[in-house]
Amino acid sequence: MLFSIVAFMMLLVVWGSTYFLVNKERVAIERQAELSVGEITDTYEARVVRALREIDTALKLVRFTANNTGHANVLNALNEQRLLPPALLFTISLVDAQGMVVESTDSELLGLRLRPPLQATQEGDYLAVGEAQTEQEKQLTFTRPLLPGQAPTQEIGSGWVVIAIDANYFVSSYEARSLGQQGMLALVGEDGIVRVRRTGESINSGELMELAAWQSSTLDAVSVPFLTHWQGVERYTLVRKLYDFPLSIVVGLSAQEQLAEAQLLVQKYWQRAAWTSALLLMILVILGRLSWQLQRERQRVMDERVLHAQQVEHLAFHDTLTDLPNRAFLSHLVSQEVVLCGRHGESFALLFLDLDRFKLINDSLGHAVGDYLLQEAAKRLTGAVRESDVVARLGGDEFIILLRKVSRTEQIVPIANELLSSMRQPFILAGQECHISVSIGVSLFPADGLDEQSLMKNADVAMYQAKQAGKNNVHFCSIALS
Amino acid sequence: MVKRLIAPGISLLLGAMLSLIYNPALAEVLVVVSADAPFSRLTSSDLRDIYLGRRTQIADGMMVVPLDQSEGTAARSEFYTHFTGQTPAQIKAHWARQIFTGRGQPPQALANSRAVVERLVSDTKALGYIDPAFLDERLRVLTIE
Structure with a gap:
């Protein structure tokens, strides 16, 4: 009972603390994911803005140079001064009003013809962000008008400058180490159309993102990441509208990937809890078993002690040879009987028996035969009296019988005769028949004495007289007779 | 378009023919410096690091300025394939990442081997690669170990 309560409490502690730890771990991972989305977004935003500014600066530089040098060999001149972004990635073109690349x-x-950007119809300056598709790659194009007002004498008038660059450039900072295989870096136009998006190794574009819906779902979408479900992936997401450019960046971290690590840890925690519980239960079962065994052992020792005490007591009050009550027990019984009968006015008799010729048999046939004879005699005597009477051995060949509830000699004589006849049956001792007899002296309470000692003494005297009278007979105490 | 395809095709054919005559390690492209340059050998890992923008000095602390050739020239693809073990597309992706993250700028690209030779002659710090046909006595071929 105690053990099961302890086990229950300990299991409660183990599983409770595991649950607490697991929860803590999960919250920590989520917090970590949100923090890293914030950091990645900050870095990505800075890089995109810087890249866009460089492009815009190059556009303005080409325009300025073109407008001031008369549109001749502008790019070569700039390139020689290393003022243009590397041609390896950036393709810069000057286009005339008819759309011809000059x-x-x-x-x-x-000599190719390009279509003017949508904004070309409007007055004044603009920065147009468009898309172009070459055989190898998808490009983003950035266009600024040459602004004819500033160079009115030129015949090509209002042409424009275009910088085309591989769209991959804007997501080239994707790192699987921090973004995983399901993360997201994306550049999205104001129309919600994805200009370029990278997830793992795959680069896509042209999809629609409901940026407005995402942003309105949280109060502070600029710095606090929120969960989005997009194309079947749940992500901690941040959206930033870029300053001064018609673009937004979107950064996402896959919730599943971020939690995968935690999942492993959680599994480990639960496993550990299970092992601990199993171990705990095992220990408690062993302890319980030990304690039960200890208790049983203690019980056994106690039982043995009681039994031993009973045996000692029995030995103290019984004769070891015949297992009859001994002198001490008898005197106790007689004293009790004296008290009881004295109070109730009843009477009882003491019969003093002595085997005739016992000494002779003992000496001639040996002690072992003598002992056997005593045991047999005890059995016969016990068999000859009533259940309520007591047969005791005083020692040697002397026996005392306490006959309860008898008051007159007429009641005693048949019993005495029964005793005499039971002893007259021959005994088989050492292979030969032996004839034994017994002499009986009787004293009566209260007639022959009022205490145990006098009753014993009178019975003894009566027995002696019976012996004198030729053995094998009964003699009543003379006081009673008189 | 057609020109784009023909140029590498011819260079491949030429390369194949040349490789029958020369040791291929020396055949298609040579790493050269000015004859007045203070060094004559370079480990291949140094060369790769210099061209990928990972370092600007060689072992004894000398500044080296690498010169590239324009995209699409035969010497360029041969050089990168042979000495860096990367395809031109990989090189381009590498520089896209470097520029975007602000960690470097690609080497200055010149139009062809002739332009590289002209630059090398006037700049002893410069390092370039050229078609063997343009090798002359003003240049020294670097031993790449």
Whole structure:
């Protein structure tokens, strides 16, 4: 009972603390994911803005140079001064009002016709962000008008400057180490159309993102990441509208990937809890078993002691040879009987028996035969009296019988005769028949004495007289007779 | 378009023919410096690091300025494939990441081997690679170990 309560409490502690730890771990991971989304977003935003500014600066530089040098060999001149972004990635073209490429860092484009950007119809300056598709790659194009007002004498008038760059450039900072395989870096236009998005190794574009819906779902979408479900992936997401450019960046971390680590840890915690519980239960079972065994052992020792005490007591009050009550027990019984009968006015008799010729048998046939004879005699005597009477051995060949509830000699004589006849049956001792007899002296309470000692003494005297009278007979105490 | 395809095709054919005559390690492209340059050998890992923008000095602390050739020239693809073990597309992705994250700028690109030779002659710190046909006595071929 105690053990099961202890076990229950300990299991409660184990599983409770595991649950607490697991929860803590999960919250910590979520918090960590939100923090890293914030950090990645800050870095990504800074890089995109810087890249866009560089592009815009290059556009303005080309325009300025073109407007001031008369549109001749502008790009070469700038390139020689290393003022243009590397041609390896950036393709810069000057286009005339008809859409014809007149100068380009990629000579393949010369003479091609480009379509004007949508904003070309409006007055004044603009920065148009468009898309172009070459055979190898998807490009983002950034366009600024040449602003004819500033160079009114030029015949090509209002052409424009275009910088085309591989769209991958804007997501090239994707690192699987921090973003995983399901993370997201994306550049999204104001129309919600994805300009370029990278997730793992795959780069996509043209999808629609409901940025407005996402942003309105939280109060502070700029710095506090929120969960989004998009194309089947749950992500901690941040959206930032870029300052001065018609673009937004979207950064996402896959919730599943971030929690995968925690999941492992959680599994480990639960496993550990299970092992601990099993161990605990095992220990408690063993302890319980030990304690039960200890208790049983103690019980056994106690039982043995009681039994031993009973045996000692029995030995103290019984004769070891015949197992009859001994002198001490008898005197106790007689004293009790004296008290009881004295109070109730009843009477009882003491019969003093002595085997005739016992000494002779003992000496001639040996002690073992003598002992056997005593045991047999005890059995016969016990068999000859009533259940309520007491047969005791005083020692040697002397026996005392306490006959309860007898008051007159007429009642005693038949019993005495029964005793005499029971002893007259021959005994088989050491292979030969032996004839034994007994002499009986009787004293009566209260007639022959009022205490145990006098009753014993009178019975003894009566027995002696019976012996004198030729053995094998009964003699009543003379006081009673008189 | 057609020109784009023909140029590498011819260079491949030429390369294949040349490789029958020369040791391929020396055949298609040579790493050269000015004859007045203070060094004549370079480990291949140094060369790779210099061209990928990982370092600007060689072992004894000398500044080296690498010169590139324009995208699409035969010497360029040969050089990168042979000495860095990366395809031009990988090189481009590498520089896209470097520029975008602000960690470096690619080497200055010149139009062809002739332009590289002209630059090398006037700049002893410069390092370049050229088509073997443009090798002359003003240049020294670096031993790449």
